[in-house]
Amino acid sequence: MRFEKIARLETTSGFCGLTTESLDVGLIARSFIPEECGATVTLDGYVRRFTRGRETLHLVYESYESMALKEMGKLIDEAAEHFDISKIVIIHRLGRLEIGETSVVISVSAPHRRAAFEACEWLITTLKQRVPIFKKEVYSDGEEWSPGETA
Amino acid sequence: MELHLTVLFFAAAADASGLRSRPVRLQKGATVADVLSFVRAEYPALGSQRLLTAVNEEYAPGDRLLVEWDEIALFTPVSGG
Numbered sequence: 001m002r003f004e005k006i007a008r009l010e011t012t013s014g015f016c017g018l019t020t021e022s023l024d025v026g027l028i029a030r031s032f033i034p035e036e037c038g039a040t041v042t043l044d045g046y047v048r049r050f051t052r053g054r055e056t057l058h059l060v061y062e063s064y065e066s067m068a069l070k071e072m073g074k075l076i077d078e079a080a081e082h083f084d085i086s087k088i089v090i091i092h093r094l095g096r097l098e099i100g101e102t103s104v105v106i107s108v109s110a111p112h113r114r115a116a117f118e119a120c121e122w123l124i125t126t127l128k129q130r131v132p133i134f135k136k137e138v139y140s141d142g143e144e145w146s147p148g149e150t151a
Numbered sequence: 152m153e154l155h156l157t158v159l160f161f162a163a164a165a166d167a168s169g170l171r172s173r174p175v176r177l178q179k180g181a182t183v184a185d186v187l188s189f190v191r192a193e194y195p196a197l198g199s200q201r202l203l204t205a206v207n208e209e210y211a212p213g214d215r216l217l218v219e220w221d222e223i224a225l226f227t228p229v230s231g232g
Contacts, residue, residue: 104231
């Protein structure tokens with residue numbers, strides 16, 4: 001993973017990014033190790049082979065990149081307001097992804113773990129509702145844009 | 152007077168229209184809903200699928216009044232993660 005290949009947006013509470021490069025979860029999780037913190041909770045979202053009985057061959061993600069970055073930046077700022085956490089990183093992969101490859105990494109660093117778990121859960125739930133990123137499922141018997149998880 | 156607008160299409164909306172973007176001219180006073188009516192008439196393949204709308208990279212409702220050079224994005228419900 002080359003950090004220069006990531007379209008990034010910085011906010012006071014962290015940063016977000018979009019890239020077609022494969023994601024190095026460990027490296028992203030260690031982007032911030034603030035001294036006031038004692039835990040980073042990291043979500044590694046990856047490509048599932050079976051969804052409701054259908055077999056996925058691969059996925060293709062596309063996005064409205066400029067707006068997606070802005071929306072992810074807003075999520076970071078909102079989470080920093082509502083939870084007792086210090087830093088957040090969100091990186092989403094775009095393009096073609098194979099089974100098991102990481103599609104999204106969300107890392108939340110906090111003084112204490114509970115707030116980090118809660119913020120991470122809120123971030124992925126809200127990202128799926130708000131950020132203009134689109135997933136095309138390529139199945140063994142056809143392909144379709146995922147209907148998503150609307151609010 | 153006519154407004155010069157740009158309409159962007161993503162994902163299923165891009166597949167249905169066969170386009171990623173196009174210029175659109177509408178009368179002054181036009182809203183996001185007017186853009187939707189225009190593109191649904193122009194591209195019947197869009198059918199009745201639910202479309203989300205953004206103006207200049209921010210979500211915007213149907214009654215949002217448009218101004219010269221606004222960029223309106225149309226997409227089906229998002230599915231990142």
